[in-house]
Amino acid sequence: MxxxxxxxxxxxxxxxxxxxxxxxxxxxxxxxxxxxxxxxxxxxxxxxxxxxxxxxxxxxxxxxxxxxxxxxxxxxxxxxxxxxxxxxxxxxxxxxxxxxxxxxxxxxxxxxxxxxxxxxxxxxxWKLSSGHKLGSNEDVVLENASQMSFETSNREAARRRNLPKAFTRVSPPAKHPPPKKVLDLPEEPPETAAEVVTVALRCPSGCVPRRRFFKSCSSQVLLDWMMKVGYPTSLYSLSTSFPRRPLEVEGSWTLEDIGITVDTVLNVEEKKQSS
Known part of the structure; x- marks a missing residue:
């Protein structure tokens, strides 16, 4: 090449x-x-x-x-x-x-x-257990079951013998609450009626309800009206606005007797709790 x-x-x-x-x-x-x-x-x-x-x-x-x-x-x-x-x-x-x-x-x-x-x-x-074959351990199973039932019956009998005697407890008679006093205020007179005064209550909540009464009405009606408004006499009392003094109320006195002869505003005051 x-x-x-x-x-x-x-x-x-x-x-x-x-x-x-x-x-x-x-x-x-x-x-x-x-x-x-x-x-x-x-x-x-x-x-x-x-x-x-x-x-x-x-x-x-x-x-x-x-x-x-x-x-x-x-x-x-x-x-x-x-x-x-x-x-x-x-x-x-x-x-x-x-x-x-x-x-x-x-x-x-x-x-x-x-x-x-x-x-x-x-x-x-029962499907979760493996079980046992028929004819293999039937005698043993029956013997164990009978023994367990015998022991259970013995324990049950012993428990019944040791139980105290049953007794019925007698409940005390129920005390019926005293009947509540029904507050019944006299019917409110019309504005054009004679010998009528308008009384207003200045409540702690801020509301001022007003109502008309005859001067001849009992002074107890003021306390009943205060309770009906929602202020019980055990916790609250009435007092005059000016001069500020507790209002003396008795069943035999009328509104005119305690000095309410004209339209008046009364204060609802909480009583001082004695220690």
């Missing part, structure tokens, strides 16, 4: 030289001229050979580098695939262990709890 390249280069290099010589004409060539021409041709040939060899070696080395890099990339890709596969296998193994050791027991326990709750609500708790 190299010899073909050399022959080709030699022919290609000799063609331009021959063309130049032909353009000058065909002179008489001597031995010296022939030697000089051959030297030029061999020098050009050597130069081209060196250039070709250097270029070829450089291309080969470049190709080898490319091949080496490609091989390294393939090896790295294979290593990465292998590492990823190992990681996936390890993760899959962890997941399977977690499912077997954690998830499945938790789900089974939750299902069992739901089943127990369902049977308890439906009254079929």
């Amino acid at each position: 190299a010899s073909r390249w050399v022959v080709g280069v030699f022919l290609l290099s000799s063609i331009p030289i021959l063309c130049l010589e032909l353009r000058r004409g065909i002179p008489d060539l001597g031995i010296k001229d022939l030697i000089l021409l051959c030297g030029r041709i061999f020098f050009l040939l050597a130069t081209l050979t060196v250039v070709i060899s250097v270029t070829t070696s450089w291309l080969k080395s470049l190709k080898r580098c490319q091949v080496y890099l490609k091989d390294e990339e393939e090896k790295n890709e294979k290593r990465q695939k292998l590492a990823r596969k190992k990681q996936q296998d390890a993760q899959g193994e962890k997941v399977s262990r977690y499912v077997e050791n954690v998830l499945k027991p938790h789900q089974e326990m939750k299902l069992k709890q739901l089943e127990e709750r369902f049977y308890q609500m439906t009254g079929e708790t």
Whole structure:
């Protein structure tokens, strides 16, 4: 292959030289001229050979580098695939262990709890027991049941013997509350009637009710009216506005007797509690 390249280069290099010589004409060539021409041709040939060899070696080395890099990339890709596969296998193994050791027991326990709750609500708790085979331990079971019933009856009888005698508690007779006093106020006279006064009560709550009375009415009617408004005589009393003094009320006195002859405003005051 190299010899073909050399022959080709030699022919290609000799063609331009021959063309130049032909353009000058065909002179008489001597031995010296022939030697000089051959030297030029061999020098050009050597130069081209060196250039070709250097270029070829450089291309080969470049190709080898490319091949080496490609091989390294393939090896790295294979290593990465292998590492990823190992990681996936390890993760899959962890997941399977977690499912077997954690998830499945938790789900089974939750299902069992739901089943127990369902049977308890439906009254079929006997389904939760494993039971026993027929004909295997029937005698033992019956014997235990009879013994337990005998012991229970004995304990019940002993408990009844130790119980104190029952007695009926006589409840005391109910005390009937005293009848409440019915407040009966006299009918309010019209405004045009004679011997009529208007009395107003200034209450602690701020309200001021007004009502008309005959001057001949009993003074006790003022206390009855105060109680009907909502202020009992055991906690509240009446007093005049000006001068401020407690109002003396008796059943035999009339309004005119206690000094209420004109329209009057009375104060409802809280009594001082004695310690």
